[in-house]
Amino acid sequence: MIFGRTERGKAPVEPVTLKILVAGGFGVGKTTLVGAVSEIKPLRTEELLTEAGRPVDDTSGVEGKHTTTVAMDFGRITLREDLVLYLFGTPGQDRFWFLWDELATGALGAVVLADTRRLEDCFAAVDYFERRSIPFVVGVNCFEGASRYPVEDVRQALDLDAAVPVVLCDARGRESVKEVLIEVVQHAMAYAAGRRHTVTG
Numbered sequence: 024m025i026f027g028r029t030e031r032g033k034a035p036v037e038p039v040t041l042k043i044l045v046a047g048g049f050g051v052g053k054t055t056l057v058g059a060v061s062e063i064k065p066l067r068t069e070e071l072l073t074e075a076g077r078p079v080d081d082t083s084g085v086e087g088k089h090t091t092t093v094a095m096d097f098g099r100i101t102l103r104e105d106l107v108l109y110l111f112g113t114p115g116q117d118r119f120w121f122l123w124d125e126l127a128t129g130a131l132g133a134v135v136l137a138d139t140r141r142l143e144d145c146f147a148a149v150d151y152f153e154r155r156s157i158p159f160v161v162g163v164n165c166f167e168g169a170s171r172y173p174v175e176d177v178r179q180a181l182d183l184d185a186a187v188p189v190v191l192c193d194a195r196g197r198e199s200v201k202e203v204l205i206e207v208v209q210h211a212m213a214y215a216a217g218r219r220h221t222v223t224g
């Protein structure tokens with residue numbers, strides 16, 4: 024393709040499709056992230072947060088939040104002509120943990136979204152991917168009003184391996200989210216190549 028013109032006679036490329044999970048604690052911006060980049064109308068499974076859920080659904084920091092994901096988010100983005108990502112956003116609340124194994128099946132990699140005001144909320148997601156050897160990157164969703172920390176401080180606080188990329192992002196921004204996704208794909212590829220090397224070498 025040159026400036027929008029398809030070269031004649033060239034067979035269309037069958038894109039590689041990869042599954043990426045978007046995980047992290049309650050209200051950290053997972054649904055927002057999938058919605059910001061998806062080129063199809065994202066499938067959402069949002070339910071209203073209710074008065075009954077108030078004691079367990081801690082919305083401090085995201086007071087404008089009225090809904091929560093109860094099963095998953097689904098979106099799609101074409102990163103390159105030959106590379107399509109299917110994005111699966113997980114539910115953030117602990118009571119939906121039973122869905123995670125289903126969602127994680129076949130995932131190439133994951134984004135763990137973090138909010139520096141509630142960093143501990145993403146421990147469980149980090150732990151989940153570490154245990155299953157699913158490569159992940161940490162995306163620090165920079166909410167206004169939250170203090171900015173150097174990525175190395177976040178890495179230390181989460182006790183991450185030096186190889187795990189930590190990137191600052193805005194879950195509402197398409198370009199910012201695309202950068203995070205490119206990082207996940209690159210990290211997952213490097214991880215897979217490293218494993219092949221270990222197995223064959």
Ligand SMILES: Nc1nc2c(ncn2[C@@H]2O[C@H](COP(=O)(O)OP(=O)(O)OP(=O)(O)O)[C@@H](O)[C@H]2O)c(=O)[nH]1
Pocket residue numbers: 048049050051052053054055056085087088089090091092093113114115116164165166167193194195
């Ligand atoms: N200021 C700001 N608000 C954001 C950002 N990302 C998300 N929000 C807001 O924060 C709230 C939570 O976003 P969601 O995308 O629903 O979070 P979630 O992680 O999917 O939440 P659960 O599914 O309930 O775990 C929403 O009201 C968003 O509009 C951000 O980068 N900055």
Ligand SMILES: [Mg+2]
Pocket residue numbers: 053054055091092096112113114115
């Ligand atoms: Mg959600």
